[in-house]
Amino acid sequence: MTDSDMSKQREGKNETLGRRHVLGAVGVTGGLALAGCLGGGGSKADSLEDVIDSDLEESEYEPLEIGHWWTAGGEKKAFDALKSGFEEKHPDITVEPQESPGGGGSALATDVRSQVVDKSPPSTFQIWPGQALTTYTNDDLLFDIGEHVWKSDMQDAYLAGPKEQAQIDGAYYAVPLNIHRLNNVFYNVSVVEDAGVDPGSLESPSDLVDALATVDEAGYTGFAQSSNATFMMVQLWGMTLLGEGGTDTYNAVLDGNVSDNEETVKASLERMIEFSEYFPEDASSVAWDEANGDVIAGDAAFHHNGDWAAGQYLSEEDFAFEDDWDYIPFPGTSGMYALNMDSFVFPKYNPSPNATLAFLEYVGTADAQRRFNEHKGSIPPRTDVNTEEYTDFHKRQIEKFQSSDAQPPSVAHGLALAPGKKSEVESVMTSMAENWNADKAYDGIVDALE
Template sequence: MSIERETNEPTLRRRHVLGAMGAAGGLALAGCLGGGGSNADSLDEVLDDDLEESEYETLEIAHWWTAGGEADAINALVSGFESEHPDIDYELQESPGGGGSALETDIRSRMVDNDPPSTFQTWPGQTLTTYTDEDLLFDIGEHVWESDMRDAYLPGPEEQSQIDGTYYAVPINIHRLNNVFYNVSVLEDAGVDPASLESPGDFLDALATVDDAGYTGFAQSTSTFMMVQLWAMTLLAEGGAETYDSVINGDVSGNEETVRSSLERVVEFSEYFPGDASSVSWDEANGDVIAGDAAFHHNGDWAAGQYLGEDGFDFENDWDYIPFPGTAGMYALNMDSFVFPKNNPSPNATLAFLQYVATPDAQRRFNQNKGSIPPRDDVDTEEYTDFHQRQIEQFQSADEQPPSMAHGLALSPGKQSGVESVMTAMAENWDADEAYDGIVDKLE
């Protein structure tokens, strides 16, 4: 059963539909659908060139952006879409909570019933194989990824849009994962120069110095995704992009020394976590940095939204960030994207939406509210904050753009789930040797 609620914004012709949640589980569709979804092999078979926009079926957009700046971002996006396509009706299907797991559960159920929404938010990269292995998504290369769009996307986001060279997704944002945020006053009081931290070993020394000064060194949560994210960035810092790529592609044993050292380093970092790291969320831990009780917090750039929303807590004067020590020149990627499911209830409207999502206007509107940066390099970002201006500059000059292990870009859903189970166990026993054996088992 679902609950409908009408928006109070008369300019937006839409409905919000809040889906009922089932128990969230791993998104494993392979083998359960018994076939390829739609009889149509290409978009040309389902598009109707003779339709007027007023005759399009209602566009259903499924997403999990329901809180704070995320809600503002999706509202800004559909407002822009409505301006471009005033005759297309649309409906927002909302599945909040669980870091996207609730939406995954809803999508899985609808895919099984051959009744998908028109489009839905998903991570690109290996997450897409959940659907492409069952032939549930249309190839959108010819109809969406035209030459000017390909020219405007840097290689990282464009690569993550494809599976085996076929385009299935349109990334709308980029989050950077290899950030270490810090409280300026705390580091000054402890006598730590953040610019001097060039390796995980340097970072560990800084944590010890901050601890000696009476502060929490590393304000982290040991929730599953935070643990996977921290290990992944430590591996990237210890071994570089080439080793990282080798490991996510299954060669753990061939990189044993680096993988072991990265896991051991995470154990060393944990000595400077807050005492309640196992029970707090990432934003609660990050609040200790704002309060001046802790020095550092590692996270994606969504954490900066917490700082930017804090009155009197100013970028560069009160807080700042550095790349995770050892990852200078890299921009570790997490992204959101939209896809084109087969058995689509509104093919023409869906195509219009995906083509709009790919535009500079859509990405300007969305990212300015979301706190992320656009994957196109030709978006007008004049009104973006100084923090995001710096992120954009570093993205565009990055030598490497490695994909996230923690968010479905780098690993297939089954492998990601396996790594999550290993890191969840590690957060309880802090046994690097056991974790190494688990990583070998899950990735090789």
């Protein structure tokens, strides 16, 4: 990069920062205001060689802007641990987190997309890998980071699944930071014991319905779920489909063979309606972590979620794993490890290329993944992370991953579906949360996936 190019990039950055300060001063609110906070201001180039300045000292790097939605509980602790580790390794780089909480990541996606369109993205941002990346790669808005980030150390240490999800058409665009398991059903030990329910005996989604009814009769909320967040509805449908039909049917449906599996798909939707009868009364207005709080408080028995919910439990005092809370695989999915992951990418029009490269290299290290996953409830995608100090929950999850015979990708988080199809499924589930009509939902799934 020439001195002239660097000068122009810095001028663009200064203009963006000036706009950000103006927006903050006048008190603009809502998505537009946040979009103004997620600012970049660099220039687009075809490759990283065109934007990386190898002669630049770290003290001269532009601030690193990180778009993310980890703002509460164990998620916040995990991000803070990641940030601290990076700052220890790179003390001269200023880190500017740009928070966009809410909507299971949809708020951040909207804000970042707005900034990308304006050619002013943050330096990097949290995104699910897999098909979710095509939102940006289809428009040539991310750098291929294979040569600069995915060096031999990472290539050798990463598990095959995360490494595959980091690529689109053979090119590396993302650095996965964690592996989440989606097919968990968490429970309050005291509540299920008082209700006379044995979670370990639940082998199918219909068994879970029977258990919820028993818990309800004992005076507790059966299923502490949120129908307010669309991703929670899509995720619940995905795991119910997996429990009803297994991995082959799950994959076939997501590949578009819905009509050929009509009976199983309809059964999964009808089962969701049965589940909803045991949701809390405020399910349509609370976030997932608020619903999960009922399990922690001892007011509810079960909660289905990815293992980020365990991060919420682990951050609670006097709420011990196995003594106070525990979990089972979603009934019908024993032996499976349904995958979701978080990753970071290198957007074009980047405001701080050198700092971004340093951060992505760090995210791919064993140190970063040890720090982050210890608090998040997830497990590392590298095989060489020191997990001796991890909790018993983490160690059990690692064992379950290593012994799993299937690792189906998430439909709710974009690993399994291209963005357009995922959006259509989300619309179906949003409508279902309002009318709870299985036939209409089935027709919508057919239209979305076939």
